[in-house]
Structures are given as C-alpha cells and as structure tokens.
Amino acid sequence: MLPELGQFALALALMVALMQAALPLLGAHRNDRALMAVARPAAYLQLLAVGLAFALLTWAFVTGDFSVKYVADNSNSLLPTLYRFTAVWGSHEGSLLLWALVLAIWTTAVARFSQSLPEATVARVLGVMGVVALGFLAFLFFTSNPFARLLPAAGEGHDLNPLLQDPGLIMHPPMLYAGYVGFSVPFAFAIDALLERRIDAQWLRWTRPWTNAAWAFLTLGIAIGSWWAYYELGWGGWWFWDPVENASFMPWLVGAALIHSQATTEKRGSFGGWTLLLAIAAFSLSLLGTFLVRSGVLTSVHAFAADPGRGLFILIFLGIVIGGSLVLYALRAPDTEIDAKPFATRSRETLLLINNLLLTTACAMVLLGTLYPLLADALDLGKISVGPPYFALMFLLLMAPLVALLPLGPLARWQRDDLRTPLRLLAPWAALAAAAAVVAFFLAPQGQWKTALGVLGAVWVGAGTLRFIWQRLGNSGRMTREMLGMSLAHLGIAVFLIGALLVEGLGQQRELAVRAGSTLELGGYGFRFDGIREVRGPNYVSDYGTVQVLHDGKLQATLHPEKRRYLAGGQVMTESGIAAGLLVDTYVAIGESLGNDTWAMRVYVKPFVRWIWAGALLMALGAAVTASDKRFRVRASEPRRADAPARSDAAPAAAPLPTGAATGSPQGANA
DSSP, X not given: OHHHHXXXXXXXXXXXXXXXHHHHHHHHHHTOHHHHTTHHHHHHHHHHHHHHHHHHHHHHHHHTOTTBHHHHHHOOTTSOHHHHHHGGGSSHHHHHHHHHXXXXXXXXXXXXXXXXXXXXXXXXXXXXXXXXXXXXXXXXXXXXXXXXXXXSOOSSOOOOOGGGSSHHHHHHHXXXXXXXXXXXXXXXXXXXXXXXTBOOHHHHHHHHHHHHHHHHHHHHHHHHHHHHHHHHSSSOOSOOOOHHHHHHHHHHHHHHHHHHHHHHHHHHOTTHHHHHHHHHHHHHHXXXXXXXXXXXXXXXTTOOOOOHHHHHHHHHHHHHHHHHHHHHHHHHGGGOBOOOOOOOSSSHHHHHHHHHHHHHHHHHHHHHHHXXXXXXXXXXXXXXXXXXXXXXXXXXXXXXXXXXXXXXXXXXXXXXXXXXXXXXXXXXXXXXXXXXXXXXXXXXXXXXXXXXXHHHHHHHHHHHHHHHHHHHHHHHXXXXXXXXXHHHHHHHHHHHHHHHHHHHHHOEEEEEEEETTOEEEETTEEEEEEEEEEEEOSSEEEEEEEEEEEXXXXXXXXXXXXXXXXXXXXXXXXXXXXXXXXXXXXXEEEEEEEETTEEEEEEEEEETTHHHHHHHHHHHHHHHHHHTOGGGOOOTTSOOOTTOOOOTTOOOOOOSSOSOOOOXXXXXXXX
C-alpha cells in the first residue's frame, strides 16, 4: 500500500498548496493576521507531504516494486543500487516530483528565514510561491502520476536510459532545478512589490541573497551538465547550443542581469521597474524551459517527454503565470514607489545599464535561435535549423564589449565620474593583456586568433579585477563579502575565457580505423591501441579497450574507452577514456567494429578544457559568498525607505560577465 500512501501524500500536498495560495494572499489584502499566519505552517506541511511522496517513490525503486508503472518503465533487477536512487528523477514523472520537492524546500527556507520581515510581505511572498506549487502539483497529480499502478505487476522492468546511468545524473538535475525553482523567490518578491506598490532598500536587501543563491545553483547545474556531456556523449565537446541547453542558459543570462540591476536599485534607486521586470522574466524563462523539455516540441538528448497533452497543460500554466504577472506589472509598475537618483552618462550606473542591455540582448538572441525553427515549422515555412555557427557568432559579438567594459565598472563612481581615472588605473594592465595576446598569437601552433583573444580577454579581466582588489585593500584595508564575491565571479570569467577560447583554438582531433598494436600521433602525444577485450558489468557487456598515452616516449596514462551493450534494453553506449589534467586532457572514444579486429576510434587533445568548469565554479562561489553578506540580514523594524544611502564598502552582487559589479570607488566616494 506504500504507492497509495504516496498518492495520498501528493493529494495532501495539492490541497495544502491550494490553501497556501489562497488564504495568505487574502489575509494580506484584508489585513487579516489570522489568515496571513497560515502561510508558514502551510509551507512546512507542504514540504512534509512532498518529501513523503518522494521518499516512497524512492523506496519503490530501491525495492524493485514493478507494480508501479513508472518504476517498471525506468528500472530493472539488474540496475545497480546507486542508479536505483537516481532513477527516481530519470524520467518525466519523477523529475517533476523532484521539481516539486525543490520548490517546497525553497518555500520552507523562505518561511524559516523570514522571521524578521513584515507579516504582510511574508504572506504575499509565500502565497505567490503557493500558486506556483499549486500549478506544478496539479500537473503532477492529474497528468503525470508517478504512483500509477501496473496491473498485473510486471515480472521484470525495462531499463533506465543508459545515458543517465552515470554519476553526473546524481548532481546535474537537482542543481539545475535548484536554480530554476530558486528564481521563484525573487519572482514572488517582485509580485509582492507590485501588489504593495513600493520598492525600497529593505525589500532589495532581502531579495538579493535569494537571487544570488538561485543563480549560483543554476551555474553549477549548467556546468555539471556540460561536464557530463563532455565525458559521456563521446564527442569531445562541452557545449553544442542544443535547444534544451539553451533553455537553461536563458534564465542564467537574465539572472545575471537581475543581480546587477538589483544592486543598482538598492544603492541608487535606479532601474526599479526594470528590476521587477527582470525578476519576472528570469522565472518565466525557467518555466519556458520546463515547457520545452516536457512538451515534445523539441528533440534533444536532454528532453524528458513527448506528450503534447502535457505540453498543453504547461503552456496554459505558463500563460497564466507569465501573462498574469505581466498584466500586474503593466498596471502597477508605473505607480510603484521608489526614489531614483539621477546619474550622468559617465557613471557606474551607465556601465551597469550597458551590462543589462547586453545580457538581455544575448538572451533574446538565444531565445530567437531556439524558438524560430519551431515557429517556422508551425507556420509551414519549412524545416529550418539554427545551429552553433549562428549562436557562436552572435554571442561573441555581444559578449566582446561586455568583457571589454567589465574591469571598468568596479573602479567607476556612482552618479558621476571622469572615466579617465579608471582608464588610467587600468592602462598598465591593458598593455600587459595586449602583450600577452601578441605572444600567444605567435606561439600558438594553430588557432592563433582564438588563442590570442582568449589570452587578451582573460588577462584583461583577471588583471583588472586584481587591480580593483589592490585598490580596495589599499584604501580601506578590507573587503566586504559582497565585494569578495564579485571579485571571485569576475576571476571566474577570466578563467572561463582561457578555457573556452584556448580549447577551441588549440584543441585537436582525429578519427581513424585502428588495429591492435597501431600508434597514432596527435598534438605531441602518441596513442597506442592495445586492443579490445570483453568485460561484463553489473547490467551490461562491454567491449573494453586499452589505449596507452605516450609523451616524449614516456607513458602518461592508460585509457579504457568502452562500447557497452546494456542487457535489459539492448542499447549500445560509448564510454570515453579521458586522462584529465590541469593544462590538457587526452581523450579517446571507440566507435563501431569494422571487422578483422579493426575499430573506429576518435582521439582528442583538449588544452585547458578543465578551466571552463573551474571558471564556472568560481562564478558560483562568488555568488554564494555574496549571498552570505551580513548586510542583507535586515529586520522589520528598520525604516523602509527607497532612498536608503548606499554604503561605500558595498559591491554589486557577483555575476558573470558584468560591466560594473562592484561598488565603492577607488577614491572612496560613493555618493
């Protein structure tokens, strides 16, 4: 009866979400403290109910209860125990339950850590999050029931998609969902501000840590997904501009813009309406990504479902949430109270405005490239494919000025500045970056322009960030966590630029037919193929290869690329052999047998590829450090003023590719 208990827990969670969505909002509207007081207990009870349902589904997988259809479709008795746990979110129904669980955790966190906020604010925020939970739990309960019975019970299950039988699946979806769902918190605060018709410094100080935390989780989720695709799919790349990859990248870009816009609004009162719109857009794009992944309109290795009925449900919910919030924005934003201070063209505000425009334009470019083929097909305009060349060119054109302006922002003053001062401070570092780029251009054996641009951008951003740190420590002898987080995120950009551009410029690959004992040379490395032998795994049989990697005649690594045939479903999957290094990866993947002991083999040499994910980790760490700044821990008793003075030691929140992500001028003036 445990699956029925799980079904009951979902029904209870749905009823609690309905109560959480209705009563606190009604109480805030009527100023009824009894109704507003329902918000926190409802959040806690919802987490308890969804957590129970998730635990019972996990137990069904671990014990192999094939009377549950979802378990029978995605597991079997040969599946290793570890992957029985992760199979819970390996397909549509379970991943949606994970989404609901993560949302319940975020809602509970807001309820727990909002003790110092006004009661009406908490009621409205938790009420809005209850509306979101109601939509997803209704979708789960009525169209995607993970506890549906299979009668009679199957004697044996099918199999978890072999692509997902990997440690990356343990980390990637939970992190990604934590980012997606985390943007519901600034969204809920934006709706609260519109309902109250007021934005002030206290509201912004409290919502900024949640935005940074959500963006940090999303950064980690995207990075882990990229890493998983790199080593699991056997193609040697780290980003393909796949439509579902783009679906996660769009809220990431808007989230970055939101982080900087919130900082500007808090400190100077500028961009108030724009900040609210970005908060709505970030969560709306997260919902759009959910629709694309689960509606069947896209074909992708990342897609979960191909059910137009489910897609219609999500589309209706998407229309209600996005349409309703935009209508509220149109009606209330012009009347929202905030005291904005004027600023000159040459100021930090202008740099942050350029930052926002470029990031949101990049998001619009990705959105257009992702949806245009779908719209063209729906309108009978023919099959159109928008591939990596379009995205790579357009993104480069938009990000190049962002990278160029990034070191200037932290050194510029608020309101008005003579930009010759930060330019003078950065001039030696600009010369250093240019010199390093010239040296890299002439030393690179291939891909000279990409290599030079990567070195130029990385040294410029990294040196400019270090110059800012030096200036701050020299002036005041300290840095706030917000400023430290900003600096870490900017250094992450520098590290990422090295990895992304140098692996594109210097990376080499070769595909050929090999026999046991043959050796090939690539990028200064020798790859000796020692043959294939059969190895049995827990639920697969593998053609297990051995490749010796040599450098200057010395053995560097022994790689074991595989071709696995899974017993339950018969699927064949490639497992790459990779020797990871700080400066270079050597990578081997075997293809099909060509007969006569001959195999197709792909070999890659990937310089600096690990720096891509190291840079992403630094960005996420920077956002997390920023979120932990004690300055954001406000109390309800503090006066709620839109013109709260900006602190001279405060920096805008950490985020990627910013043009002004720090406050506090080199001269110590901040007004």
